[in-house]
């Protein structure tokens with residue numbers, strides 16, 4: 001069967017793998033090896049020279065990583081994928097391979113805190129500057145472009161305010177400016193959105209989240225055209241941000257149930273968002289599946305589902321936010337996201353502390369903002385827990 005044309009659930013189960021031919025093992029083999037023996041010097045030299053297929057050393061390639069890369073490339077509709085030791089490694093490796101000193105990045109301002117700090121403080125030390133766009137308006141991105149802009153970077157929906165940007169329109173802005181559009185698709189997952197099909201050049205993920213799905217692994221992935229992934233792979237081999245084989249195997253296992261999990265995350269998040277919208281202690285709910293969300297129509301056009309992330313602002317501000325996250329019983333007070341269990345956190349004092357207060361507030365990350373990664377439990381149980389916690393905030 002041509003898995004590139006199969007449905008996403010079929011791809012999640014079968015793409016990139018087949019029973020191992022020598023033993024019939026249905027579970028993909030875990031090649032927990034750092035190095036590979038050559039048959040003789042001639043074969044070793046040929047593999048090193050690239051004239052013969054084979055493995056040398058896991059930083060340069062590993063069969064378990066390869067299986068995962070093949071699966072993720074098919075799931076995102078890209079020519080090739082490169083797995084990395086974390087989501088941040090995926091982003092840093094991508095930027096390092098596509099841009100150099102003297103060049104420029106245009107990025108969304110509301111993005112994961114560490115990504116923002118990487119672009120705002122880390123890369124300028126090496127001569128790569130960034131301009132941040134505080135809105136989801138494509139025109140603002142166009143205005144931020146410079147002659148030397150090489151990368152346009154966005155998250156959609158974004159962390160933590162679930163802003164939605166028009167991927168197809170931004171791809172056009174990037175193309176006209178001779179830059180590449182990189183989309184962090186962590187929140188949406190390939191089940192809900194495929195940025196490459198909308199014109200993006202590269203997709204990155206923190207695979208530590210939905211792709212793994214069980215809060216037991218840190219990993220990342222870069223997907224795109226072969227020539228771009230080749231460049232990223234060259235950078236990774238030098239920087240050394242390689243994924244461990246066991247971590248790759250855990251992601252492979254998690255991916256098998258991605259379609260099922262994401263369908264439940266989508267369903268539960270919508271139920272939770274609707275409940276929150278009707279609660280008197282809540283000022284505002286951020287969820288692209290709600291008609292009240294400014295990006296709802298766009299999200300309905302470019303996504304197949306609205307995802308499992310919901311943020312909301314409490315009328316009681318900072319103190320209410322802290323009381324809320326301290327009062328949950330079923331939900332877990334923890335950062336990260338995309339786990340099977342519901343996680344709750346307070347971005348202003350946790351995930352987004354590295355973003356200066358002024359910029360945080362401009363981006364809607366207020367002191368009363370609470371972020372939920374809605375899990376796959378029964379929605380009425382999640383809602384009952386949130387209700388009892390909300391009742392304590394007033």
Ligand SMILES: Cc1ncc(COP(=O)(O)O)c(C=O)c1O
Nearest residue numbers: 086087088112159186206208219
């Ligand atoms: C949207 C997004 N991108 C990237 C990252 C970084 O991923 P990792 O923690 O796997 O390095 C995160 C982490 O929370 C994230 O939320």
